[in-house]
Amino acid sequence: MNTDTLRYRLLDAQLALAREKQRAVILLLTGHAVTHKGEVVNRLNHWLENRHTEVHALGPSSEEQARPYWWRYWRRVPDRGRIGIFIHGWYGDALFARAERRLSPGAFQDRLAEIRAFEAELAAEGVVLLKLWTDIGRREQRRHLTDLQQDPARAWQVGVSEWQRHGQHAVIEAIGRTLRDDTEAPHAPWQRLPFHDPAEQLTRVGRALLAALEAPPEPPAATLARRPAESPGTPSLGRASAAVAERLDKVAYRERLANGQARLAANAREVARRRIPVVIAFEGHDAAGKGGSIHRVTAALDARQYRVHRIGAPSDEELALPWGWRFWRRLPADGRIAIFDRSWYGRVLVERVEGLASEAQWRRGYGEIHHFEQQLLAHGGVLIKLFLAIDKDEQLRRFEARAATPHKRHKLTDEDWRNRERWDDYQAAIDEMFARTHVPGAEWSLVACDDKRRARLAVLEQVNERLEARLASAV
Amino acid sequence: MNTDTLRYRLLDAQLALAREKQRAVILLLTGHAVTHKGEVVNRLNHWLENRHTEVHALGPSSEEQARPYWWRYWRRVPDRGRIGIFIHGWYGDALFARAERRLSPGAFQDRLAEIRAFEAELAAEGVVLLKLWTDIGRREQRRHLTDLQQDPARAWQVGVSEWQRHGQHAVIEAIGRTLRDDTEAPHAPWQRLPFHDPAEQLTRVGRALLAALEAPPEPPAATLARRPAESPGTPSLGRASAAVAERLDKVAYRERLANGQARLAANAREVARRRIPVVIAFEGHDAAGKGGSIHRVTAALDARQYRVHRIGAPSDEELALPWGWRFWRRLPADGRIAIFDRSWYGRVLVERVEGLASEAQWRRGYGEIHHFEQQLLAHGGVLIKLFLAIDKDEQLRRFEARAATPHKRHKLTDEDWRNRERWDDYQAAIDEMFARTHVPGAEWSLVACDDKRRARLAVLEQVNERLEARLASAV
Numbered sequence: 001m002n003t004d005t006l007r008y009r010l011l012d013a014q015l016a017l018a019r020e021k022q023r024a025v026i027l028l029l030t031g032h033a034v035t036h037k038g039e040v041v042n043r044l045n046h047w048l049e050n051r052h053t054e055v056h057a058l059g060p061s062s063e064e065q066a067r068p069y070w071w072r073y074w075r076r077v078p079d080r081g082r083i084g085i086f087i088h089g090w091y092g093d094a095l096f097a098r099a100e101r102r103l104s105p106g107a108f109q110d111r112l113a114e115i116r117a118f119e120a121e122l123a124a125e126g127v128v129l130l131k132l133w134t135d136i137g138r139r140e141q142r143r144h145l146t147d148l149q150q151d152p153a154r155a156w157q158v159g160v161s162e163w164q165r166h167g168q169h170a171v172i173e174a175i176g177r178t179l180r181d182d183t184e185a186p187h188a189p190w191q192r193l194p195f196h197d198p199a200e201q202l203t204r205v206g207r208a209l210l211a212a213l214e215a216p217p218e219p220p221a222a223t224l225a226r227r228p229a230e231s232p233g234t235p236s237l238g239r240a241s242a243a244v245a246e247r248l249d250k251v252a253y254r255e256r257l258a259n260g261q262a263r264l265a266a267n268a269r270e271v272a273r274r275r276i277p278v279v280i281a282f283e284g285h286d287a288a289g290k291g292g293s294i295h296r297v298t299a300a301l302d303a304r305q306y307r308v309h310r311i312g313a314p315s316d317e318e319l320a321l322p323w324g325w326r327f328w329r330r331l332p333a334d335g336r337i338a339i340f341d342r343s344w345y346g347r348v349l350v351e352r353v354e355g356l357a358s359e360a361q362w363r364r365g366y367g368e369i370h371h372f373e374q375q376l377l378a379h380g381g382v383l384i385k386l387f388l389a390i391d392k393d394e395q396l397r398r399f400e401a402r403a404a405t406p407h408k409r410h411k412l413t414d415e416d417w418r419n420r421e422r423w424d425d426y427q428a429a430i431d432e433m434f435a436r437t438h439v440p441g442a443e444w445s446l447v448a449c450d451d452k453r454r455a456r457l458a459v460l461e462q463v464n465e466r467l468e469a470r471l472a473s474a475v
Numbered sequence: 476m477n478t479d480t481l482r483y484r485l486l487d488a489q490l491a492l493a494r495e496k497q498r499a500v501i502l503l504l505t506g507h508a509v510t511h512k513g514e515v516v517n518r519l520n521h522w523l524e525n526r527h528t529e530v531h532a533l534g535p536s537s538e539e540q541a542r543p544y545w546w547r548y549w550r551r552v553p554d555r556g557r558i559g560i561f562i563h564g565w566y567g568d569a570l571f572a573r574a575e576r577r578l579s580p581g582a583f584q585d586r587l588a589e590i591r592a593f594e595a596e597l598a599a600e601g602v603v604l605l606k607l608w609t610d611i612g613r614r615e616q617r618r619h620l621t622d623l624q625q626d627p628a629r630a631w632q633v634g635v636s637e638w639q640r641h642g643q644h645a646v647i648e649a650i651g652r653t654l655r656d657d658t659e660a661p662h663a664p665w666q667r668l669p670f671h672d673p674a675e676q677l678t679r680v681g682r683a684l685l686a687a688l689e690a691p692p693e694p695p696a697a698t699l700a701r702r703p704a705e706s707p708g709t710p711s712l713g714r715a716s717a718a719v720a721e722r723l724d725k726v727a728y729r730e731r732l733a734n735g736q737a738r739l740a741a742n743a744r745e746v747a748r749r750r751i752p753v754v755i756a757f758e759g760h761d762a763a764g765k766g767g768s769i770h771r772v773t774a775a776l777d778a779r780q781y782r783v784h785r786i787g788a789p790s791d792e793e794l795a796l797p798w799g800w801r802f803w804r805r806l807p808a809d810g811r812i813a814i815f816d817r818s819w820y821g822r823v824l825v826e827r828v829e830g831l832a833s834e835a836q837w838r839r840g841y842g843e844i845h846h847f848e849q850q851l852l853a854h855g856g857v858l859i860k861l862f863l864a865i866d867k868d869e870q871l872r873r874f875e876a877r878a879a880t881p882h883k884r885h886k887l888t889d890e891d892w893r894n895r896e897r898w899d900d901y902q903a904a905i906d907e908m909f910a911r912t913h914v915p916g917a918e919w920s921l922v923a924c925d926d927k928r929r930a931r932l933a934v935l936e937q938v939n940e941r942l943e944a945r946l947a948s949a950v
Binding site for chain 2: 008012015019038041042045046049050051052053054055056057058061062063085087291294295298299301302303304307308309310315316317341407410
């Protein structure tokens with residue numbers, strides 16, 4: 001295939017991608033220094049219709065540094081129909097951080113696992129991944145660096161960091177091998193590019209991209225991780241005791257509420273001072289009292305510190321990106337509190353039960369949720385997951401009371417009645433969710449809500465306990 | 476109206492707002508220090524359904540500092556159906572910057588004009604604005620500061636800046652008066668809040684918000700600014716000479732193209748070094764060759780520095796916000812280049828001619844466009860506006876050629892033929908656009924495109940000249 005044919009077919013394949021809007025493509029180049037990466041990307045971008053491409057090669061902004069590591073890449077995932085080109089990207093971060101010993105061997109291994117999870121998640125959602133490693137021998141690199149430095153028009157391309165990376169050639173070579181071996185996957189394959197002149201490099205990159213566009217790799221099969229051995233504290237609706245606590249009288253309630261809120265206000269100030277991000281996810285049966293409980297929490301908070309995110313149907317911008325983006329984009333900055341009124345667990349609850357997600361999607365969802373939550377924890381955040389439960393009879397009483405009260409009628413929708421018809425399916429999905437996602441640092445709290453007052457106090461208590469446990473740690 | 480009734484009616488009005496999704500509300504509190512602003516906002520937010528509110532009170536991030544001033548507020552405008560609460564916001568910025576002499580008197584006046592334009596634009600797009608100034612006498616402020624400082628539970632509320640602002644009480648009072656007088660408008664009225672205990676303040680704020688929700692002020696009437704006196708260089712299709720230049724031969728073209736691109740590459744590097752943001756807007760007749768011209772520009776650029784934005788139909792997230800947001804969100808950071816393939820001028824071209832915007836909307840559009848462009852210029856940016864023109868016969872020839880060439884057929888749509896039927900309406904709208912928006916710093920370049928080669932060279936020449944003019948200035 002000559003260059004003109006290659007260009008023509010590439011453009012054709014790209015326009016089909018843009019027209020069909022089914023897949024996005026990520027092309028990532030990393031590897032040794034002075035291997036024409038920048039020049040190849042420039043020329044490739046010129047071959048393509050660059051209304052549908054975006055190139056990323058910059059360091060993190062302050063908004064990015066104030067959030068979990070992967071946020072900066074999630075926000076750069078291209079929309080369906082587009083091609084995102086990354087120079088170094090997440091591989092460069094890991095490679096150079098390890099080479100410069102800013103990442104310990106253990107942290108490097110963790111990062112590799114995160115990369116695998118990130119790429120599997122993107123691939124499953126229709127992102128085609130193509131990863132290229134640019135090779136160059138140590139001797140050749142030295143010669144090339146020297147040549148560049150002596151050419152007045154291009155000497156600016158060589159700085160301290162290029163020579164430093166040349167000095168680390170063997171280290172980068174070794175880390176690169178591990179990096180590639182440990183992140184090779186059928187849905188995210190590596191290709192090595194031997195050193196050549198830019199024109200030849202470009203042709204090779206173009207061919208690789210064309211192959212990925214014309215015959216995209218299969219997305220990873222949806223695998224459902226083995227259900228973890230149940231930890232002793234895992235909640236379960238099936239096992240929840242039916243013993244109804246005595247109703248709490250108003251005077252005792254008010255006093256305990258005020259105490260809990262004062263405690264929360266102090267904890268929240270401390271969280272802000274120490275710049276710890278906090279996520280509180282509320283799930284629960286319809287009419288269990290999520291809104292009222294959230295209100296009792298926010299009443300204790302400074303309005304400048306928190307934000308409540310109500311999770312409903314995705315926007316069309318969200319639908320153009322992998323599923324997880326809807327939640328990544330709402331992660332709080334350090335020191336701030338994000339409260340989710342319904343959450344990413346919709347994937348394995350309402351979307352599963354109502355058939356809005358395919359079986360492959362919700363099965364995969366467990367792994368994606370795990371990855372998302374672990375990222376927040378790894379960043380030093382607190383994750384508090386609350387499930388507000390009522391029994392079926394109590395729900396009926398509340399629905400009927402809402403229907404009978406004019407100013408509460410807006411709270412009751414046809415959907416609530418429909419969901420109720422599938423009560424047993426929901427109960428099973430909820431218990432499976434508990435069993436699969438009640439893990440250290442991301443434990444569920446099951447809150448019995450048959451008495452609203454006790455429920456609100458229990459929510460405050462849970463939030464306070466979890467914040468205090470985090471604040472007790474030194475970091 | 477007692478407090479319970481007020482709360483009930485407020486919530487009711489807010490839920491109607493959220494349900495109808497026609498309007499958004501901005502409530503802004505500014506004024507003297509230690510006047511319970513934070514506490515009132517906290518309590519008010521507790522009265523409201525805070526799934527539909529957001530509170531903003533933080534300083535700018537690095538991403539915000541790297542863009543024109545108003546970007547930070549545009550990105551915080553609430554979606555239709557939501558209430559955004561700002562403590563100080565753009566008024567605090569102006570007030571304290573002037574008090575501390577970080578803004579000169581002239582720059583302060585300019586800022587006030589920007590505020591008026593910003594608020595008029597939001598109001599016209601359905602944002603209800605409510606602005607509250609919190610008063611306190613100097614003596615009372617001193618007493619209150621001292622009281623706070625002696626209360627261990629609240630002493631943290633008083634810092635250096637509170638005392639500093641107390642020291643500037645008279646200055647803040649005087650600037651505040653100017654601020655209010657000069658930004659008072661029927662669609663964005665001020666209310667003064669005399670100092671009271673928080674409960675009373677809250678009631679007053681609640682009443683003001685209720686009034687704004689129940690009887691929102693009329694949006695400003697769409698006024699079409701008087702057509703500016705035509706400056707000598709204003710382009711016009713009606714007056715464009717019909718003289719067709721001789722076609723340029725390929726050899727001469729290639730040489731001049733390479734020269735122009737080399738010059739552009741050097742200019743772009745300098746722009747990056749000096750952190751100047753650049754916006755290049757391409758408009759033009761269908762089939763005039765926008766795509767090809769953009770390609771000749773981007774071929775000279777580092778792919779990491781620029782991004783091409785193709786402007787098509789708005790997303791649903793964009794439709795939930797005032798019109799201008801679509802373009803504000805795409806403004807480049809300092810040192811970067813944003814290329815718009817069609818632009819905000821769609822408002823006064825296709826949206827006007829095809830009736831997609833009401834007459835009030837496109838008339839107003841001229842003012843909104845002016846404000847948007849001036850912001851980029853005030854931030855030190857370069858704005859290059861190019862109109863690529865062909866005549867009606869040439870367009871027909873190109874359409875027919877496209878229809879006859881298999882790999883170009885995708886470029887020709889039914890819409891192109893439809894637009895062509897309204898050729899004369901478009902010509903009139905284009906000439907009015909030139910007359911109204913060809914202003915210093917935001918001049919239009921009309922590029923005759925009957926010969927593609929000459930057109931591409933002319934585009935490069937325009938871009939280079941404008942960049943060089945900007946680079947010649949010291950700042």
